Amino acid sequence: MNVQDLGKTLSDMYNKAPHGKQVAQIHLFGVKYAYIIQRNNYSVKDIIAASGINPSYATEVSKGIKLSEYVVPKN
Template sequence: MKVQDLGRILSDMYNKAPQGKQVAKIHLFGVKYADIIQRNNYSIKDIVAASGINISYATEVSKGVKLSEYVVPRD
């Protein structure tokens, strides 16, 4: 999976999130895709830039990646 693919997924998760749940979905993205991001040493800022959402959300993706060590998403 490439940075552009991750950006597309992040954009979809953000845009399809219910009102008021966008930041939670960004955290969830970080949790779900942390392994791919870390294994490939991808830049979180590059992923957020590819998604088209505000670059300030890179901090929120980073929080999700860090949380991935402690949480498992439910289906």
């Protein structure tokens, strides 16, 4: 996955989230894709830019990446 693919995935997760659950979906994105982001040294800001969501959500993606060390998403 490249930055554009990750941006599209983030955008989809954000836009398809139930009302009031958008930030949780951003955290989940960070958890699910942390390995790819870290392994490739991708910039969270670049992923956010590719997604088209508000740049202030970069902090929330970073939180999800940090949480990935401690949590496993349910299927």
